[in-house]
Amino acid sequence: MKVAVDFAAVFAGRRVLVTGHTGFKGSWLCRWLLDMDAEVTGYALEPDSTPALFGELMLAHHMDSRIGDIRDAAHVARIVSEVRPEVVFHLAAQPLVRRSYAEPLYTFDTNVMGTANLLEAVRGCDATRAIVNVTTDKVYENPETGVPFPEEAPLGGHDPYSASKACSEIVSASYRRSFLAESGAALATARAGNVIGGGDWSVDRIIPDVVRALAVGEPVRVRHPEAVRPWQHVLDPLAGYLTLAANLLEADAERYARAYNFGPEPDDTHTVRELVERALAAWGAGAWDVPDLGEQPHEAGLLVLAIERAKQELGWRPVWDFDTAVEHTVEWYRRVGDGESATEVTREDIAAYTEALRSGPVG
DSSP states (O other): OOOOOOHHHHHTTOEEEEETTTSHHHHHHHHHHHHTTOEEEEEEOSOSSSSOHHHHTTGGGTSEEEEOOTTOHHHHHHHHHHHOOSEEEEOOSOOOHHHHHHOHHHHHIIIIIHHHHHHHHHTTOTTOOEEEEEOOGGGBOOOOOSOOBOTTSOBOOSSHHHHHHHHHHHHHHHHIIIIIHHHTOEEEEEEOOOEEOTTOOOTTOHHHHHHHHHHHTOOEEOSOTTOEEOOEETHHHHHHHHHHHHHHTSTTGGGGOSEEEOOOOGGGOEEHHHHHHHHHHHHTOOOEEOOOOOSOOOOOSBOOBOOHHIIIIIOOOOOSOHHHHHHHHHHHHHHHHTTOOHHHHHHHHHHHHHHHHHHSOOO
16 A cells, blocks of 8 residues: 655655646645745736735745746747746646636637647656646536546536536547657646635635625525535645656656546535535524526536545545535635735645644555
8 A cells, every 4th residue: 555645755846837826726736835845837827816815825926937828839838848847737727617608619728728738848848757637527427326436437528617628638648648658758637626725716616605705794695505516625636636746756657647536535525505504604604595596507416536546546545524624714714814824824724734644544
């Protein structure tokens, strides 16, 4: 059985490129990598929310932040050539289901051709050894039976976002087989989603909706209270991405160049209703209701991931259960809202998570 990866020993001093670094997940990942003394470069659009975690953490002052569009193939190639990253985490995406219905072409262009642009640039860089393409738990054709999806399950996607991420998986597999295996770069895909954590201010995400409603004293508007999702604190899948990258840097990297699910234990999935009620209880105030929004675009009602491959092959495991994830998330917003430093609260969460990761057996 594999043991937990010593992330600091792996990433200290390494040149790491994070696309999508101005987003919620990207900001948490960059802060963690900086705490490990990695040399971090980011490539992304300007933050798309106000406030934005990227700004709250003042990351532009602590890393090499490059602003650009992943759809711009020439710019992406130039950045990769200049940075010569040893490790690449690809998070740049149009990440919202409902926006994908409104802007399907932009979604496909960003999520499919953006992936191709990055992989085309990386295959010309002899310094790159490990690439983790972060897709989503929604890449599977989902009949909503409640059976957890293993990585071998058919890809699909009802909405343009899900379909575009399934396409990104196919692009990754093609580049892996056609080009990257010969160049010495190992590429894997990471399928996770429905993360919570402090500093998420995006639209159409339930925890930001809770925080915004509490701020103005209004009920939280919940579109699909009975929808089941594999909720996780953002640090759990990020630990999966770091673990995957560390294995891709090993001599036997080719055995890990495949897809991996990162989610909670199947018996730790919860409904939107449970998440909202747990968050309001942790806050000690607030209420929720179901607004009459009329006809809405399709969103999956049931989604569960099988995570045995990541546990057995990588030695990764989910560390914070649902209640712990909600508690840390609510406390982040409370403390930062009361004037504490977002950087310090975030780093405390990372330190607490790292200690929890070390404290128990893996697998």
